[in-house]
Every structure is written in C-alpha cells, then in structure tokens.
Amino acid sequence: MFGTVAKCTVKPGKDEEMLALASEWTKANSSAGQIAGYTFKLEKQPGEYMSIAIFPSRDEYYRFAQRSETDEWYRKWRELLEADPEWNDGEVIQSDVFARI
Numbered sequence: 001m002f003g004t005v006a007k008c009t010v011k012p013g014k015d016e017e018m019l020a021l022a023s024e025w026t027k028a029n030s031s032a033g034q035i036a037g038y039t040f041k042l043e044k045q046p047g048e049y050m051s052i053a054i055f056p057s058r059d060e061y062y063r064f065a066q067r068s069e070t071d072e073w074y075r076k077w078r079e080l081l082e083a084d085p086e087w088n089d090g091e092v093i094q095s096d097v098f099a100r101i
Contacts, residue, residue: 001035001054001055001056001057001091001092001095002054002055002056002057002058002060002061002089002090002091002092003036003052003053003054003055003061003089003090003092004052004053004061004087004088004089004090005050005051005052005087005088005090006050006051006052006053006085006086006087006088007048007049007050007085007086007088008048008049008051008081008082008083008085008086009047009048009049009081009082009083010047010048010049010080010081010082011047011080011081011082012047014080015041015047017080018049018077018080018081019039021073021076021077021080022039022051022077025073025077032064032067032069033055033056033060033061033063033064034053034054034055034064035054035055035056036052036053036054037051037052037053037054038051038052039051039052040052047082051085054092058091061089
C-alpha cells in the first residue's frame with residue numbers, strides 16, 4: 001500500500017465548508033482507487049488538520065493524483081486553506097485495524 005499524509009491549516013470560519021467538500025469528494029470518487037482515508041482535527045492547534053489517503057499501490061496513487069478531477073477538487077480545497085498543504089508521500093509499512101467505527 002502507498003499513500004499520502006497532508007497537514008493543512010484551514011482559514012478561519014471555513015472548517016465546515018472544508019469537511020463538506022471532503023465528504024462530497026469521497027462520495028464522488030469512491031471507485032477511483034483510494035482504499036482508505038482519515039482526517040484528524042488537531043487537538044492543540046485550532047484550524048489545523050492532518051489528512052491521510054491510502055491506495056493499493058504507488059502507481060495507483062500517482063495515477064489518481066494526476067487526474068484532472070483530482071486537480072479540480074484540489075483547487076477548490078486549496079481556496080479554503082491558509083497556505084499550501086505539507087504533503088508527505090510514502091509506503092504503508094504497518095497497518096492494524098482493531099475495531100470498526
């Protein structure tokens with residue numbers, strides 16, 4: 001598996017809009033290759049989030065990232081952020097799931 005972790009700061013008052021856009025994206029792209037996604041609202045840093053997206057392989061991740069639909073969504077998402085997100089791509093080397101939420 002392969003994925004990305006993005007740290008971002010949402011503009012003041014745009015948290016709900018950002019979460020709605022992310023939810024809309026997930027529904028529209030559930031068959032586009034991503035197998036898991038998580039968003040964390042950082043407890044000690046108001047307005048800061050960490051998002052994680054997991055794909056079956058590095059190739060599928062980069063194929064997904066290069067789609068025009070992905071770029072279009074990113075541009076909408078970026079408008080809600082203070083600055084460009086910090087992206088960190090890498091291989092998933094451990095994955096444990098203990099319960100369904």
